[in-house]
Amino acid sequence: MRALIVDDSRAMRRIVGRILGDAGFEVLEAGDGQEALTVLEGLDGAPDLACVDWNMPVMDGLTFITEVRKRPEWRSITLMMVTTESESDRIVRALAAGAHEYLIKPFTGEAMLEKLDLLGLLRTSTEV
Amino acid sequence: MTISSAPDQALVLAAIEQVWGSMLFATAEAWPSDRAADFETGVQAQIELRGDWNGRLVLTCDSDVATQIAGAMLGLGPEEELPELDIHDAVGEVLNVVGGSVKGALVGTWALGLPGVSETTGAPARDESFVVSWGDAPVYVQIVPDAA
Amino acid sequence: MTISPQAFTFVRELVRAESAIVLDTGKEYLVESRLVPLARAAGHPDVDAYVADLSKRRTPAALKLVVEALTTNETSWFRDSDPFTALRQAVFPALAKTRTNRTLRIWAGACSSGQEPYSIIMTALDTPELAGWKIELVATDLSEEMLTRSRKGEYSQLEVNRGLPATTLVRHFERAGLNWRINQSIRERVDFRQLNLTRPFPPMGRFDVVFLRNVLIYFDLPTKRDVLKRVRQVMVPDGHLFLGAAEMTMGVDDAWERVPAGRSSVYRIREEQRTCVL
Numbered sequence: 236m237r238a239l240i241v242d243d244s245r246a247m248r249r250i251v252g253r254i255l256g257d258a259g260f261e262v263l264e265a266g267d268g269q270e271a272l273t274v275l276e277g278l279d280g281a282p283d284l285a286c287v288d289w290n291m292p293v294m295d296g297l298t299f300i301t302e303v304r305k306r307p308e309w310r311s312i313t314l315m316m317v318t319t320e321s322e323s324d325r326i327v328r329a330l331a332a333g334a335h336e337y338l339i340k341p342f343t344g345e346a347m348l349e350k351l352d353l354l355g356l357l358r359t360s361t362e363v
Numbered sequence: 364m365t366i367s368s369a370p371d372q373a374l375v376l377a378a379i380e381q382v383w384g385s386m387l388f389a390t391a392e393a394w395p396s397d398r399a400a401d402f403e404t405g406v407q408a409q410i411e412l413r414g415d416w417n418g419r420l421v422l423t424c425d426s427d428v429a430t431q432i433a434g435a436m437l438g439l440g441p442e443e444e445l446p447e448l449d450i451h452d453a454v455g456e457v458l459n460v461v462g463g464s465v466k467g468a469l470v471g472t473w474a475l476g477l478p479g480v481s482e483t484t485g486a487p488a489r490d491e492s493f494v495v496s497w498g499d500a501p502v503y504v505q506i507v508p509d510a511a
Numbered sequence: 512m513t514i515s516p517q518a519f520t521f522v523r524e525l526v527r528a529e530s531a532i533v534l535d536t537g538k539e540y541l542v543e544s545r546l547v548p549l550a551r552a553a554g555h556p557d558v559d560a561y562v563a564d565l566s567k568r569r570t571p572a573a574l575k576l577v578v579e580a581l582t583t584n585e586t587s588w589f590r591d592s593d594p595f596t597a598l599r600q601a602v603f604p605a606l607a608k609t610r611t612n613r614t615l616r617i618w619a620g621a622c623s624s625g626q627e628p629y630s631i632i633m634t635a636l637d638t639p640e641l642a643g644w645k646i647e648l649v650a651t652d653l654s655e656e657m658l659t660r661s662r663k664g665e666y667s668q669l670e671v672n673r674g675l676p677a678t679t680l681v682r683h684f685e686r687a688g689l690n691w692r693i694n695q696s697i698r699e700r701v702d703f704r705q706l707n708l709t710r711p712f713p714p715m716g717r718f719d720v721v722f723l724r725n726v727l728i729y730f731d732l733p734t735k736r737d738v739l740k741r742v743r744q745v746m747v748p749d750g751h752l753f754l755g756a757a758e759m760t761m762g763v764d765d766a767w768e769r770v771p772a773g774r775s776s777v778y779r780i781r782e783e784q785r786t787c788v789l
Contacts, residue, residue: 243477246436246453253438257513257540290459290477319463319475321668323681330677337677339467339668340460341385344544346672349587353676367688377689385669388548438547440556464668468689 236356237282239263241271241299242317243291247340251286251317254344258357260284268294272302281312284356287334289318289325297332304333313354317342368470369416370506372493378464379495379504382457387435391502394494400486400501405429406451407483408458411476412466418508419476420465422458423487428500429454451480514543518562522546522577529578545580586626587674594724594753595634597772602751606719607640609749614645618718618745620708621726622650625661626670628701629693631722633683636697649715651706658703664693708738717747725755732763739764748785752778 238260240248245266252262263282265271268291275281285303287296294302296316303309315336316329326337336350351357367374376393383391394400402425411419424432433445433453445453455478466473492503514522522542523534534542543558550561553573565573589595606615615635619628628650635646652658671680671691684691706712708726721742727735739760742752752767753775754760760767766784769776 244452244456244459245449246433246456249437254540290475292477319460319466321463321467323684323686326677326681330681334677337680339672340463341382341669342672343385343669344540346669346674348540349674350672352592353674374689381668381689388551442556464689467668467686 236284237261237263238284238286239265239271239274239282239312240286241265241268241291241296242286242288243267244288247288247317251347254347255284255286258348258351267291268296268299268302271299275303275309281309283311284313284315284351284354286315286317286338289316289320289329297329300329300332300334313356315350315354317347367468370412370418370420370465370469372506374468375420375461375465375504375506376493376495378461378468381464382460383497386457386460387432389435389497391495391497394496394501396489400489400494400503402426402428402486402501403484405483405486406454406480408451408454408478408480410455410458410462410478412462412473413476414466414469414473415471416508418506420458420462421487421503421505421507422454422461423483423492423503423505424454424497425500426482428497428502431500432457432497455480514539514546514562515559518559521562521566522581525574526578526581529574534581542581546577549576549580586623588626588671588679589630589634589674590627590724591756591775592674593773593775594722595630597775597777598631598720598753599634599638601772602720602777603635603638604640606751607638607644610719613643614647615641615720616647616716616718617649617720618715618722619648619650620706620721620723620742622652622661622703623657624666624670625650625657625664625701625703626666626673627722627724628661628703629664629697631720632697632700633679646700648701649718650701650703652703653705653707655705658705661701662698662703664698665690666693667691709734712741712745715745717745718750719747720751720753721746722753724753725758727758727763728755735763739767743767743780743784746780748780750780754778 238255240251242248243266248264255262263274265274287299289296300314314334316334317338319340321339329337336354338347338350380391383389404426405423406426406429407423409419409421429450433450436453459478462475466475487503487505492505494501494503519539519542526534546558550558553561555561617631622628628648635641665687667690683694683697743766760778766781767778768781770779
């Protein structure tokens with residue numbers, strides 16, 4: 236499985252990348268929404284998952300999700316917002332734009348794995 | 364938990380405690396006011412908050428503390444080194460998450476900017492900040508309203 | 512910095528021996544994330560070095576810390592997910608066909624900080640067959656502190672990140688400062704009471720569904736047997752019992768039989784035993 240991490244923080248891309256890598260994903264990265272669209276266009280086939288920050292320079296995560304949803308060839312991508320934006324109305328906006336799940340920073344690795352489990356993207360259970 | 368309409372010290376401290384605990388495996392405590400908290404070269408992160416109140420949150424710490432925070436966030440061992448760019452990025456992201464938590468707890472509609480990080484000389488003035496602990500070192504936090 | 516296979520095997524065997532909880536392959540990340548703070552506190556650069564040192568010295572106190580770190584009752588919403596899917600897709604619809612009074616009585620027997628009983632209520636609200644039904648949920652715990660927390664229904668950002676779908680969060684919770692509070696309409700449906708499972712149960716009627724997950728593992732065999740026997744006495748004859756994934760009644764109290772329910776399984780009182788409990 237392949238995942239695209241879209242976040243302007245290199246540290247956050249590294250943290251999310253490690254969690255996803257350990258969960259068996261091949262990880263791709265982009266620093267903003269525009270760069271992420273370029274990465275997607277250059278790919279052979281769509282990734283299974285995109286983890287998307289909200290506040291980023293150039294193109295924010297909400298715009299990126301809206302753009303992805305316009306393209307039929309990217310329909311299969313599961314979109315998860317991973318952001319500090321934590322008000323109810325923001326979550327509702329992201330879901331309405333086409334996000335499938337929403338993980339609020341700060342989060343633990345286990346919380347991210349449980350979200351992947353909800354999305355049916357985890358091969359093994361994460362519960363003790 | 365009190366509901367606030369502008370960022371205050373108690374709310375920012377609570378957000379920092381949560382971020383320290385979950386992202387950095389550390390505990391944050393208020394730094395005693397009579398304890399020295401000086402350093403020479405430091406790293407300063409800022410993030411803007413816009414809404415019923417306009418201003419910015421500022422986090423300032425010693426350069427070595429910034430390196431430790433980045434290492435803790437990324438789960439690095441003590442022997443692993445990080446370039447300055449990555450250290451600044453990690454400290455900026457820590458403040459971004461603190462800012463996001465603070466924003467979410469406030470009543471009303473707010474917008475958060477993108478974090479900016481730079482080097483700085485010397486600690487901020489004590490009477491314009493509150494200080495929290497990072498292990499045995501101080502981290503300065505300022506809630507700075509825009510100049511009228 | 513992933514944990515080595517040797518270190519993982521050591522930790523898995525230790526936890527299995529001490530708690531009967533099995534950490535399958537694939538839980539390396541979990542083991543590492545729980546042990547990183549312990550490794551740091553003990554002055555080791557990483558988890559592998561920490562575990563290597565542990566396996567050499569085998570200090571009982573240090574081993575106990577590791578077992579505790581991995582078995583801590585950190586509660587997620589819809590914990591393990593499969594039992595709640597079974598509840599919505601199989602158990603609730605089946606009960607809806609047989610209960611003419613349109614009332615279900617449910618007991619959550621070790622409710623900890625409240626995520627489990629609230630998850631049961633949210634699952635019932637998502638079950639079309641139960642629309643307009645009365646759900647009586649009794650949630651009990653040994654700890655008054657946990658009951659106070661549960662009644663308040665307030666959870667940190669980190670807690671609502673755990674296993675709670677975003678749609679459910681925005682539908683059933685509201686912000687309370689840095690925390691989130693579950694809506695009153697859900698809070699008021701749960702009756703929280705203090706109860707010690709190892710003592711005779713107070714009068715509480717009979718239940719259609721009982722959740723008793725991840726609590727029997729802490730008891731010895733005679734206590735497990737006694738608890739299961741008394742649970743039978745507070746269940747309707749055709750009731751459903753949910754246990755934790757690592758728990759079973761076989762060899763403990765054979766009046767129960769394990770029945771598949773979706774990807775999960777439930778325990779039911781065997782036909783021939785049902786008359787005895789009435």
